[in-house]
Amino acid sequence: MRKSSSAPFHFLTYFLVIGAYAALQVLQARGELSATMRGMLVPICAYVVMAVSLNLTVGVLGELSLGHAGFMSVGAFLGTSTAIALQDAVPVPGVRLAIALVVAALCAAVAGFLIGIPVLRLNGDYLAIVTLAFGEIIKAIFNNLYLGVDAKGVHVSLLEDTTNTAADGRLIIQGPMGIGGIQKISTFTAGFILILISLIVIFNLVGSRAGRAIMAIRDNPIAAQSVGVNLIKYKMMAFVVSAALAGSAGALFAMNYSTVVANKFDFNTSILILVFVVLGGLGNMFGSIVAAAVLTILPEALRPIAEYRMLLYAVLLIVMMLTANHPLVKAIFNRFRQTGQIQLETDDEEKEAA
């Protein structure tokens, strides 16, 4: 009989993240990381946070969201805009980055709340379709948004630049050209801290009464209501926390490059993150982290074989899916996961008696 206990597994996940960070820092200090690899450290962190936050919606809450990149986009644009606007007021890059990440999380949380009001009354396929539409709407908005900041304050316009930003100010978001001239203030250490915060938030949320209620809703919404669980409240909570973490991941991602455009956060990105989650295992944060890291590095690692790269990537993806779902691999993984706590009970008599 399976016992359910995941505490040792949480420890293992933290250990993996901290260990990987330490190992990469050592490699970096000794100059053994290639330039490509160094450039990928922050995006990997961002994708890991995206994957674990989507896993909260898909794995823990059990709702399919196809617009997670939309929240990433909200965070990327509004977080980066905040950082640029504060460039003179807050000279320390680390502090500016922290403020930008918090603002990004808050903005994405608001977006998550607003989209959650209609969406969480729907179920299954309907929710997937509405989140898909949400991702496209966000992309369309940022492709047509102009945002300028000058001495008189913030100016916003849609479709064309009518913000009349003064010459001493700066037009930050320039419609389809996105944001240019970003100071690259995202660092690997900041990404590592963001991953740790995400894990703490998600593990502790899942381990509290909110997490129990969220998983109860996933397992059986009718029974959950019948024992007095507030469906809308807890679905919203999971959805908004997931959106907030995606928003800060977006800001971290954007401030690793000098420009960011809305088309970067499209349907393909949402699907890519969903692939991380499905491959890593629904509800399995450890798996999401590994899948996000491996699948971000893989296309780069395959670069030497040029044209056949994406073909092989797809084949590897299929092989990994089949392997991960093989009963033998699953059994080994389960045993490893529960670190000896789980045994299959053989004495059925005792089971019947109990």
Next chain:
Amino acid sequence: MAKLVPVPSGSMVPDRDINKKPVLECVDLGISFGGLRAVQDFNIIIGPTEISGLIGPNGAGKTTVFNLLTKVYQPTQGTILLNGKDTHGMNTMQVNRAGIARTFQNIRLFDNLSVEDNVKVAMDANMHYSMWSGIFRLPSYWREEKAAHEKALELLSLFSMEKLAHIQAGALPYGAQRRLEIVRALATNPSLLLLDEPAAGMNPSETAELMENIRKVRDTLQIAVLLIEHDMNLVMNICEGICVLNFGRIIAKGTPEDIQSNPAVIEAYLGKK
């Protein structure tokens, strides 16, 4: 066995409950699905510590009555008074918080959660620490979780299930799943417990144990129980009042002895002589 005595509306409650406010009172309750009147003119009064049964042939509308009481369906006619309070406009969650807890004919557990967590989910409405207390593990988290853990074990021990607390609910044997559903319902502090075929699929010794447990629950927690059951041995043994439903209408009400000799009931079950 308590004697049934009539109350002013013409219904009967056990004599010990006669001067107490009834836990449930349904007046002309009914629902139509399109042109089909699934339940109509359903009148019942249940005393605060009464064990009563709802029986009838398949398709008589028994589970529909439960779904009306718990607002899975909104009634199209009549009123439901729970502890004297009209439940009109309430949803399933609110009715539960007002005092009705139920089990399901087809077991509905939270299969991937542990036995203990299944019970704790049902305590959620009575827990108060915020999302932030949970995330930052503030003192209110530890305090309330400790209290919830103790209460969950106490409730599980009513059905001798405290040793199974860490087992995944979906992996429990059938009988234990049925018992867990009752424990989970009790964790919401109900004043009325609705049991939908609690003995379905149980062998005679499990059924006997279940009867003991239902009585024990009523005695220790001082709550009312309304149960749907096809096992006549169970119904006739533990129910003080029985209500027989056929084609959505009540055809008989009374003590087990009255029901067993009632010609309308015999006809509904066995057909005309």
